[in-house]
Amino acid sequence: MEETKKIPRKIFLKYLWGALSILFFWLWVMLVKRATRSGTPNRMVLPADVPEGVSFFGRVIIVRRNDKLTVFSSRCTHLGCTIKSLNKEGNLVCPCHGSAFNINGEPENGPATENLQQLPFKLENNKIIID
Numbered sequence: 001m002e003e004t005k006k007i008p009r010k011i012f013l014k015y016l017w018g019a020l021s022i023l024f025f026w027l028w029v030m031l032v033k034r035a036t037r038s039g040t041p042n043r044m045v046l047p048a049d050v051p052e053g054v055s056f057f058g059r060v061i062i063v064r065r066n067d068k069l070t071v072f073s074s075r076c077t078h079l080g081c082t083i084k085s086l087n088k089e090g091n092l093v094c095p096c097h098g099s100a101f102n103i104n105g106e107p108e109n110g111p112a113t114e115n116l117q118q119l120p121f122k123l124e125n126n127k128i129i130i131d
């Protein structure tokens with residue numbers, strides 16, 4: 001009669017634990033990689049007929065002046081809060097610490113000291129495409 005070799009339960013669990021640890025570590029690395037994949041936001045397609053003035057679209061702010069379009073990131077250059085409104089002076093105002101930016105994206109009031117990031121875009125088929 002052939003004798004089968006049994007792996008002791010303790011050793012089996014040790015190997016199983018090791019394999020699961022490697023699997024979870026790999027999943028964690030993949031999730032972090034995906035979350036931090038380039039600093040650029042995902043592609044966004046918006047209708048090109050935005051009204052004159054300032055329009056907020058989540059992660060972007062579009063300014064239309066005399067048919068000239070400018071696209072800014074809505075991420076405040078202080079600590080990254082999302083800018084989603086104008087104050088009574090017509091400046092873009094951050095809800096977190098009150099930084100205000102003019103419609104050229106330049107800081108008017110701190111604590112932010114850097115301009116809003118201007119995003120490249122292209123116009124195609126009456127759409128604004130932001131990568």
Ligand code: FES
Binds near residue numbers: 080081096098099
């Ligand atoms: S994050 Fe905008 S002012 Fe601080």
